[in-house]
């Protein structure tokens with residue numbers, strides 16, 4: 001008899017809480033649910049109370065699925081505990097960057113490369129939030145005519161940094177409005193985020209690009225199975241609580257009519273076309289927040305490049321950019337009887 005589908009969620013920060021919400025909203029058929037974090041306590045999400053236990057290896061006993069939304073790095077939850085979960089028979093779906101570029105770990109967006117999930121050896125990685133929404137929007141176009149170049153400029157919300165950064169924007173905003181900007185505490189970012197725009201996400205590295213900017217390049221290559229696509233990004237933090245926006249410029253092998261691109265996107269899974277600028281309709285974070293889809297609009301031909309197109313892409317980074325994508329991967333495995 002198949003073992004019960006016991007689920008463990010690791011982390012109850014911005015993504016972890018959304019994970020609990022998405023599991024419930026999508027009626028994921030968990031037989032049991034264990035919630036772990038650094039410290040034990042009780043939390044309430046949408047009126048439902050959850051007991052949070054301290055994360056330790058024994059907590060994965062009997063688990064079939066472990067959804068990781070803890071912090072990244074050497075002392076983070078995924079590095080210290082993912083192996084413990086896998087050795088006890090769980091499939092790990094990790095939201096962080098620790099395993100994304102490991103050749104043995106599939107990097108999966110269900111609308112784009114669902115078959116990669118089947119190759120897992122215990123761990124499946126969720127891509128970075130800014131990558132996920134971009135590839136969901138570009139995949140239908142890439143399938144019609146290969147995309148050979150992408151230039152991305154992102155406008156990323158503070159929830160992408162987690163709970164502490166959301167709190168910082170909340171604290172700083174009234175101080176600035178009060179004329180007391182010099183009292184604003186800056187811990188989550190190197191500069192004040194309230195009423196500001198910071199052209200740095202992650203740390204600076206190779207060729208002057210940030211770690212976030214390299215992620216969008218390397219992850220897109222891995223998900224599309226095409227390392228030859230030219231990709232350059234500028235990723236920017238903006239004082240928006242939730243929802244990432246992206247200006248995406250692409251060059252396809254063949255010139256595509258804007259109307260055809262609109263039709264492709266309107267029919268694409270997980271995409272909502274919002275493209276009626278004359279009526280003031282285009283995607284915006286306030287409308288994407290709380291939704292699972294990726295919203296695309298402002299589709300237009302580049303005035304000078306025949307094969308060049310511009311798009312505006314918006315999604316809820318905590319949902320499609322993290323929790324929803326992870327739960328969709330779990331649903332995919334379930335649908336293919338891979339648990």
Ligand SMILES: NC(=O)c1ccc[n+]([C@@H]2O[C@H](COP(=O)([O-])OP(=O)(O)OC[C@H]3O[C@@H](n4cnc5c(N)ncnc54)[C@H](OP(=O)(O)O)[C@@H]3O)[C@@H](O)[C@H]2O)c1
Pocket residue numbers: 010011012013014015016036037038039040055068069070071072075076077080095096097127128129159160161162163164317318321322
């Ligand atoms: N925010 C986004 O839009 C987004 C998108 C894609 C991917 N991600 C990734 O998702 C992960 C979570 O991000 P977040 O924004 O939710 O962060 P967050 O708000 O800072 O929350 C982190 C959570 O992880 C827990 N945690 C930290 N270290 C742990 C450990 N060693 N063992 C167990 N639990 C641990 C914390 O426990 P306590 O509550 O007890 O402190 C907290 O609940 C990160 O890897 C992030 O890069 C985030």
